[in-house]
Amino acid sequence: MTSLALLLWIVSGIVLQLAIYLGIGFWRHWQDYQALRHRAAEFNLPVAPLPPVEAGDTPAAAWPAFRTFRVERKVVEDAAQSVCSFYLMPQDGQALPPFRPGQFLTFRLDLPMATGGTEQIVRCYSLSDAPRPDGYRVSIKRLLPPVGSQVPPGRSSGFFHDHVDVGSLLQVRAPAGHFHIDRSDAPVVLIGGGIGITPMLSMLSWCLNEQPAREVWLFYGVRDGSELMMQAHLEALAAAHHNFHLRFCFSRPLAEESARSADHHRGRIDVRLLRMELALKPYHFYICGPTTLMESLVPALEDWGVPDAHIHFEAFGPASIKRRRAATSPATIPQNGAEDAGIVVTFAQSGKQFPWQPAAGSLLEFAEANGIAVDSGCRAGGCGTCQTTIRVGEVAYRQPPDYDPEPGTCLLCVCVPRANVTLEV
Structure with a gap:
């Protein structure tokens, strides 16, 4: 027998031993697996793969800025005739991204003025139907002043009820908001x-x-x-x-x-x-x-x-x-944030300056409590109406805003100061 033949016999023996070893190992693992399956069946335990990640849990693609929608239907929803639903279809005919149930739409409205012309305001209204690819629905109640009060009626709700009809065109921002239902099976x-x-x-x-x-x-x-x-x-x-x-x-x-x-x-x-x-x-x-x-x-x-x-x-x-x-909770108070004493907030245009009071809530509420008027819409970081330039200092957000503020600005409704800050209001 030549040395080459001997080498081939040795290699063949090693390969055979490895095959036998792997085969025995596989058989033992298979037996253990079958035993586990029988035990699971005996105790009524589920044997199932891990559930896949839901596509709906990832943020849906949305359009930037405002998009034109046409009112397809207008329906009175209550016996008191105080609530109307508006069915909205995108004028461009393109499919709509799904939203998370509970979110809202932001509208840019041109309200007629008694003196002539229009005034532009931004308002937010909750979506009132499940997501559909071809349209959205909002349901709006006419806001009336309390009896005997001098408070004016709701301008935007009155505009929808009195001036928005089938065929009207509206400027709409994509669905937003942190208030939405989870996708678990919990009651x-x-x-x-x-x-x-x-x-x-x-x-x-x-x-x-x-x-x-x-x-x-x-x-x-x-x-x-x-x-x-x-x-x-x-x-x-x-x-x-x-x-x-x-x-x-x-x-x-x-x-x-x-x-x-x-x-x-x-x-x-x-x-x-x-x-x-x-x-x-x-x-x-x-x-x-x-x-x-x-x-x-x-x-x-x-x-x-x-x-x-x-x-x-x-x-x-x-x-x-x-x-x-x-x-x-540390999750709602920013580190080195507004809980620190000695912070001063300056409002540049009004020329007013106040020591920060964390109990006031957001910077928007702090401004309003001190007599400084700020345009606002959703008050939840979704519409961008209260976006304000930061001249000096920095702020911290109490929750991630849905609206992406421009560099050097902040959304007053969902932020607090980290240190002394000067705002362009």
């Missing part, structure tokens, strides 16, 4: 007070379309049945979906509404009602409504023991709602 409680129902309608429609097995409660508070928006539609949804539970809450019900079915409650939405209706489950609460509702309900939920991470809200003037736990 959810939606609470809408008055026109605060609009983002709840968007969340509800999305849940019933995309997560029909998810447990959803809707508590809808108004003064009486004449103010209910889309009542028949909501009742039809509750009848069609056994996981959807609907409760109307009337603070001042009419005589004929005092003895209605179990889905009607006499009184305001409060934590006592929630404790009576809801089981002990890890609900997520989404709340939108007037400040009075928020000021009573959010602290009451905290006292009930609802985790801070399970309470999500948007008020009419959101910065005015203070969360007890969030007030001392």
